[in-house]
Amino acid sequence: VYPLSAFAASHPNLVIDAADVDAMQGAIKVPGRFRNAFLSTQSSVDAGLQQPFIVPVPADAGGGYTHEQHKKNYQLMYNAGVLFQITQDPKYAERVRDMLLAYADLYPTLPLHPKRRPDADNPGKLFWQSLNEAVWLVYTIQAYDLIRPALNDEEAEKIEQGALRPVVKFLSVDSPATFNKVHNHGTWLTAGVGMAGYVLDEPEWVEQALLDLDKSGKGGFLRQLNTLFSPDGYYNEGPYYQRYALMPFVTFAKAIENNEPERGIFEYRDGIVMKAIDTTIQLSYNGLFFPLNDAIKSKGIDTSELVLGVTIAHGESANPQLLDIAAQQNQILLTGDGLAVAQALDAGKQEPYQFKSTAFRDGKDGDEGALVVMRQQANGDQALVFKPAAQGLGHGHFDKLSWQFYDRGAEIVTDYGAARFLNVEAKNGGRYLPENETWAKQTIAHNTVVLDETSHFDNNLQFANQHYPTLKFFHADDQVKISAAEIDSAYPGVTLIRTLALVNSPENQSSYAIDLFEVTSGKIHQIDLPVHYSGQLVDTNFALRGFTDGISALGKNNGYQHLWLKAAAKPSAGLAQITWLNDNGRFYTQSSLVDGDTQLLFTELGANDPDFNLRSEKSFIARREHSQTHTFVSVLEPHGEYNPAKEFTLGAASDIQGLSHKQVGEIELVAIENKNGSTQLLAFNRSASASSESKNQFEFRGNRYAFSGRAKLFQITN
Amino acid sequence: VYPLSAFAASHPNLVIDAADVDAMQGAIKVPGRFRNAFLSTQSSVDAGLQQPFIVPVPADAGGGYTHEQHKKNYQLMYNAGVLFQITQDPKYAERVRDMLLAYADLYPTLPLHPKRRPDADNPGKLFWQSLNEAVWLVYTIQAYDLIRPALNDEEAEKIEQGALRPVVKFLSVDSPATFNKVHNHGTWLTAGVGMAGYVLDEPEWVEQALLDLDKSGKGGFLRQLNTLFSPDGYYNEGPYYQRYALMPFVTFAKAIENNEPERGIFEYRDGIVMKAIDTTIQLSYNGLFFPLNDAIKSKGIDTSELVLGVTIAHGESANPQLLDIAAQQNQILLTGDGLAVAQALDAGKQEPYQFKSTAFRDGKDGDEGALVVMRQQANGDQALVFKPAAQGLGHGHFDKLSWQFYDRGAEIVTDYGAARFLNVEAKNGGRYLPENETWAKQTIAHNTVVLDETSHFDNNLQFANQHYPTLKFFHADDQVKISAAEIDSAYPGVTLIRTLALVNSPENQSSYAIDLFEVTSGKIHQIDLPVHYSGQLVDTNFALRGFTDGISALGKNNGYQHLWLKAAAKPSAGLAQITWLNDNGRFYTQSSLVDGDTQLLFTELGANDPDFNLRSEKSFIARREHSQTHTFVSVLEPHGEYNPAKEFTLGAASDIQGLSHKQVGEIELVAIENKNGSTQLLAFNRSASASSESKNQFEFRGNRYAFSGRAKLFQITN
Numbered sequence A, B: 001v002y003p004l005s006a007f008a009a010s011h012p013n014l015v016i017d018a019a020d021v022d023a024m025q026g027a028i029k030v031p032g033r034f035r036n037a038f039l040s041t042q043s044s045v046d047a048g049l050q051q052p053f054i055v056p057v058p059a060d061a062g063g064g065y066t067h068e069q070h071k072k073n074y075q076l077m078y079n080a081g082v083l084f085q086i087t088q089d090p091k092y093a094e095r096v097r098d099m100l101l102a103y104a105d106l107y108p109t110l111p112l113h114p115k116r117r118p119d120a121d122n123p124g125k126l127f128w129q130s131l132n133e134a135v136w137l138v139y140t141i142q143a144y145d146l147i148r149p150a151l152n153d154e155e156a157e158k159i160e161q162g163a164l165r166p167v168v169k170f171l172s173v174d175s176p177a178t179f180n181k182v183h184n185h186g187t188w189l190t191a192g193v194g195m196a197g198y199v200l201d202e203p204e205w206v207e208q209a210l211l212d213l214d215k216s217g218k219g220g221f222l223r224q225l226n227t228l229f230s231p232d233g234y235y236n237e238g239p240y241y242q243r244y245a246l247m248p249f250v251t252f253a254k255a256i257e258n259n260e261p262e263r264g265i266f267e268y269r270d271g272i273v274m275k276a277i278d279t280t281i282q283l284s285y286n287g288l289f290f291p292l293n294d295a296i297k298s299k300g301i302d303t304s305e306l307v308l309g310v311t312i313a314h315g316e317s318a319n320p321q322l323l324d325i326a327a328q329q330n331q332i333l334l335t336g337d338g339l340a341v342a343q344a345l346d347a348g349k350q351e352p353y354q355f356k357s358t359a360f361r362d363g364k365d366g367d368e369g370a371l372v373v374m375r376q377q378a379n380g381d382q383a384l385v386f387k388p389a390a391q392g393l394g395h396g397h398f399d400k401l402s403w404q405f406y407d408r409g410a411e412i413v414t415d416y417g418a419a420r421f422l423n424v425e426a427k428n429g430g431r432y433l434p435e436n437e438t439w440a441k442q443t444i445a446h447n448t449v450v451l452d453e454t455s456h457f458d459n460n461l462q463f464a465n466q467h468y469p470t471l472k473f474f475h476a477d478d479q480v481k482i483s484a485a486e487i488d489s490a491y492p493g494v495t496l497i498r499t500l501a502l503v504n505s506p507e508n509q510s511s512y513a514i515d516l517f518e519v520t521s522g523k524i525h526q527i528d529l530p531v532h533y534s535g536q537l538v539d540t541n542f543a544l545r546g547f548t549d550g551i552s553a554l555g556k557n558n559g560y561q562h563l564w565l566k567a568a569a570k571p572s573a574g575l576a577q578i579t580w581l582n583d584n585g586r587f588y589t590q591s592s593l594v595d596g597d598t599q600l601l602f603t604e605l606g607a608n609d610p611d612f613n614l615r616s617e618k619s620f621i622a623r624r625e626h627s628q629t630h631t632f633v634s635v636l637e638p639h640g641e642y643n644p645a646k647e648f649t650l651g652a653a654s655d656i657q658g659l660s661h662k663q664v665g666e667i668e669l670v671a672i673e674n675k676n677g678s679t680q681l682l683a684f685n686r687s688a689s690a691s692s693e694s695k696n697q698f699e700f701r702g703n704r705y706a707f708s709g710r711a712k713l714f715q716i717t718n
C-alpha cells in the first residue's frame, strides 16, 4: 500500500498556492477585472453543477462524444477546484470528489482505447492517445490538489489508488517511449507525472519527470527545455505548436517554482521558459501567429495556452509590456498571477508591447538556421517573415528560405498553413486532410524555389530533419532590415542563397520588400519561384490573357497537381510588374527583372481536390526552364489606397519604373528607380563575415558612395 | 446686366443659416464632438491653404487628374466657406474668392469637355458629364453663399457673371433634357440651379428647378420626389444608388425649408424625404447596404451622403434612434443640424435604431412589386432579402424574385453586386467592367430561377422596365416572417411564384429560411435554381466528386460562360443536403427535396475572364431538364460553430433529417423533421386575399390543427 499524500496544510501548491488563495479571497470582494472573471467562471460552473455529471466509457476518437465529455470533465473539475478554494463552498469540492470517485471506479476497468490508431505507440485509455490522457492528468491533479483539504482519507485513498496512481503509472513506467521522448507529447506526460509527484508526495516521480525514467537526463523535462527550444526560445515546429507546447512547460515550471524554488527553474538555461513565452508573442502579427508549418491560421495570442504563459511570465517579471498582451487577450485567470495581471490592468499599468526585428536562431544550440522576422512602420504595420529555419519535425513543411509578408493588418504574400478543419467530422474526422501532405507541406505551396517540380529534400522527412539552412547574416537599422541565408542540401548539387530586405524611405514615403534569390547548380533544371498572394489581380505591365473555356492542372505531383493554370505569359526583357489589390484596401506591385526567358504562370488552387478540401488561393510563378544558374531579383511595393466606401482611389499604379541589380566584389546593389526620377539604392555587403565596423565603398552611375557596416539605403535624386 | 445678389444680411441661407452660425461659433469653444470635428476640418483646410490652388483646364475623365482636382476644389471651397462663417477669419473667404475668380476666368473659355462620351446627351465642361458639373454647383453655390458677405460688389459680379450664372445656364436652359429628366442626374441639376436661385435672388430658377423648365410640373424636383421614390421611400435603383441620390434631395430640401418654409417640403408627399432617408438605413446589414443591382459592396451607412441625410433628418425629427446611426457614422458635420447631433451624442441621448421586417413597395404608386426585408434575432442577427421589385432602370439586374441571406454579420447567400473597381484606372478606367453586363446583371448571377440558360426578359432592359412582379403577401410575427410574389413576364408563357419565410423556434433554438419556388409553364424547359454561397463546402449527404485534372465553362452565354463547372451529382430521391462553413464560424446546410431527377452542379466563377476581373465566388445550381412544371422546396439552416482559435467545433452536422411539402386548398405545409424527432411545421395560407382574421385548419399526420391569419409555425414533438 502506498502512503497517502500529505496533510491538508500543504494543499494547494501547484500553480496556485495558499498565499494566492488568500489574496484571491480578498480580491473577489472588490470591483474590477478579477471579480468579473470570478463571477463569470462561477456562473458557468454553477450552471454545470445543475446537470448530473457523466463519466462515460471511452468510445470515440478526437472530436467525438466521449472524447469531448472527458475534456469537459477535467475543465469542470479544475474550475470547480479553484472555486472551492476561493469560496470554500463545499458544493464545488463535492462535485470534484464525486467525479474523481467515478474515475476511480472506471479507470481500473479500462483496456487501451478502442479508437487508438492501429500500431500506435502512444495509445491512451480514457482518450485515443496518451497525449490527451496526460492533459487530463495535468488538469485533474490540480483539481485534486485544490480539493484535497475537503476529502477524508478514505476518499483520498480511493481516488489516488483508483485513478491518479494508475494514470501516473500508465503514463510513466507503462509508456516509457513517450514519457522519455524529447517532444511536446513527452512534456505533457512529464508535467502531469511530476505535478502528481508533488501532490502525492512522490519525489521519485518528480525526479523521473525532470530527468527521464532512469534519471539519466537523457529524457525528461530539463532535457526538453535544453533541446526543444533554441537559445532564443524558438520551438522548431513553429509558433502554432509552440503555443501548444507552452502549456505544460509553464504549468510544470510554475509548480516546480512553488514547490522547489531552490531549483531556480525560471532561471534555467538563461531563462529559457520566459524566452519561450516572449518568442511566442513575437511570432504573431495583428494578434495571429505566423502560419508556419502545420498551423491553423486563426490561432493567435488569445489562445488559452498563451493566456497562461503571459500570466505566469508577468508573475515572474512584472514586465508591464506583457500587460498590453494580457489586455488584448482579455481573459483573467483565477490564479495568484492572474490576480496580479488583473490588478495591474485595473491600475492602467500596461505599456505598449514592442514587436522587434529579430533573427530567432533555430536548433538547440542555435546553429540550425533561424526564423527571421523583420518589422517596420511604414504607413502601417509591416512584417516580413523569412524562414531559413530547420524542418521542424513531422509538422514541418518543405519550405526552406520561404517568406511571407504582412501589411496593414493583412496577409499579402501568404503561406497556406495547414490543410485541416479542426474537429469538423465531415472533413477527415477533423484531422489533417490528405491535402496537408499533397499540398500544404509541399514546396510549391510556399514562396520559395522549386526545382524540377520536386519538393525540397524530395519530401524525405528524415533527411530533412537532419539538414538546415545557414543564416549568413541579419541586420536591422531604422531604414534597412536585411538577412541572407543559404542551403545546399535541399536539392543535391544545388546551392540556394536568398537575401531579403525590408526597407523604407521616409523622404518619398515608400517602403519595399526586396528579394534576391540565387540558384546555382552544375546541372540543368526547371526553376520555379512562386508568389502566393492575397487579393484581386489588378494589372500587369505585360500582355496577359487568362484561359477562357477550359483550364487544367499545372502538373502531376508534389502539389503541382492542385494548381489550375489560369494564364501564362513570357514578358519581354526588362521590368515585369504584377499588381494586386488586397482586401485591406492597399495595392501591391511585384516588380521583377526579366530577360525575356522567364515565364509567368498564374494559378489558382483547387485542382485534383475532389472533396473540396482546399481554399481557392492565388499565386503567380516565375519559371525558368533549362537553367543551371539564375538570380531572381524582385521588389514588392505597397502603394495607394482603394476606398470605395469613401469613393476615392489613390496611387493604384506602381511608382517603380526601373530596377537593376549588380554585384561588385562583396557589395551588392539593388537600384529602384521611381517615376519621379529619384532612385532608392540598397547597398549591402554580402559577406557573412562583414561586421558593423566594415567600411564599404562602391561606384554607381559614375559617383562614389561609401557606407559602414552591413547595409545602407541611399536616396539619389537627380 | 443681371442684378447682383442680395445683401450680406441674407447670407448664408442654404443648408446653414445665420442662427446656425451663431450656435456653431459658441459650440467650438466647448469640448466635445463638435469642437473635435471643427478642429479636424480646420487642420485639413489650413493644410490645404498652405498650397497654392490650381484650377486646371479640363482634360481628364472620371478619376483623372483634372477631374479629381476640380472635385478637391469644390470640397475645399465648401469647407473654407464654413470655416469663414464660424471663425470670421478672412483667410478662408479670400481663398474661396480667389478660386471663384479663377473659375470666372476659366469657365467662359470652355468648350464641351474633351473626354465626353461620343454622342453623350449629358456632357459637361469642367467635367466629362454634366452630373459632375451639377455636383460642383451644389457645393460651390453653398461656398459662395457662405463667403458672399466678404466680397465687394465687383468681385461678386465677376464671380456671378463669369462662373455661377454661366454654369446655371449651361445646366438648365442649355441642358433641358437632363434638367427636366426624372432621374437622379436631374435631381443634381435642379438642386444646383434651385439653390443658385435662392443665393442669386432668381426666384424663376427656383420655380424651374421645382417644376420643370416650363414650370409644367412634368419634370423638376417635385416631380422627382413624386416619382423616383415609392410611397415607402424606396428608390427603384436600390440602396446603393438611393444613398447617392439622397444627397441632392436632402440638400435642396433643407435649402427650400430655410428659404421658403411655407412650402412644407419635409411634409411633401406624406414626408417622402424623411422616409427616403430612413429606408436607406433600413436597407443595410451590419453597416453595409444590401448589394442590389449595380452596387459596390463596401458602401454602407457611413457614406457621406447618408451622414448628411441622417444629420438633416435628425434636425427635422430629433428622433433619438437616428443618433445610433450617427454614432456608427462617427462623423459630425459643421452645420446647425450637425451641431444638434453632436450635442445629443455628447449628452448620450441615442437609442438603439430599430431594424424592421418590412415590405418596401416599389414604383411611384407602390404597385410595382416590393423589396422585402425579413429580420430576426436567432442566436445572432439574421436578415433575409427577397427581391420581387421592379427592374430599377439601367443599373437594374435581371434578378426577379432573387434572395439573399445574412447571419452573424456575414453574407451567407450572396449577390455579386456590381463588377467594378471604382476609379481603378487599370480596371476599365474605373468604370463598370464588361463583366458587369456579361455576369453581374445576368439572372444566373442571382439566387433565382433561370430557364434555358436565358436571363429574365431575355436581357431586354426596355421590356424589363415595363414589367414587374406582384407582391402576393407579406406577414411578420415573432416566429414567422413570410412573403410571396409572382411574375409571369420574366419568361413568355411561364409563371414564377416564390414564397420565402424566415422562421425561428425558441423551443429548439433553431432558425430556418424556407424557400418554395414554383415554376409553371406550358412548354418544356431546362430550369436552373442557383444558390450563391459564401464559405467552404464542408459536406454533402450524397456522393460528390469534384473534377480533378480539367474543368470547363458551364455554358456559352448569359453568364453561364463565366462559371467553371467543378462537380456534378444527381442525388437519389429524398433529402439532398449541402453544408458549408462561413468565415463567421457558423455552418449552413441547404436541405432540399429531390425526386432523383434533379442535378446539382457545383461551380466557381472565373471562366472566360481573361482580364481577371471577376471574384472567385461559389455556387451550386439545382437543375431540372425537360420540365414544364416544378416546385423547388428547400430549407437553409444555420447551425453550430467552428472555433479553431478556442479549439472547439459544435453542431457541424445538420439537425434536419426529413423535409416534406404539401398543399391542400389554400393551405401550404412545410414540415421539417429534426433528428431529435420533433417536427417544425410551417403552415400558411397562400391566398393573396387572406387576412389576419382568416381561420385556417388542416390535418397533418392524422391530427387536426388550426391557426388564424397568414401563417403559423407549429412545433410537434412525438
Ligand SMILES: [Zn+2]
Residues within 6 Å of the ligand: A291, A292, A293, A294, A397, A399, A415, A416, A417, A440, A441, A446
Ligand atoms: Zn507552410
Ligand SMILES: [Zn+2]
Residues within 6 Å of the ligand: B291, B292, B293, B294, B397, B399, B415, B416, B417, B440, B441, B446
Ligand atoms: Zn445583382
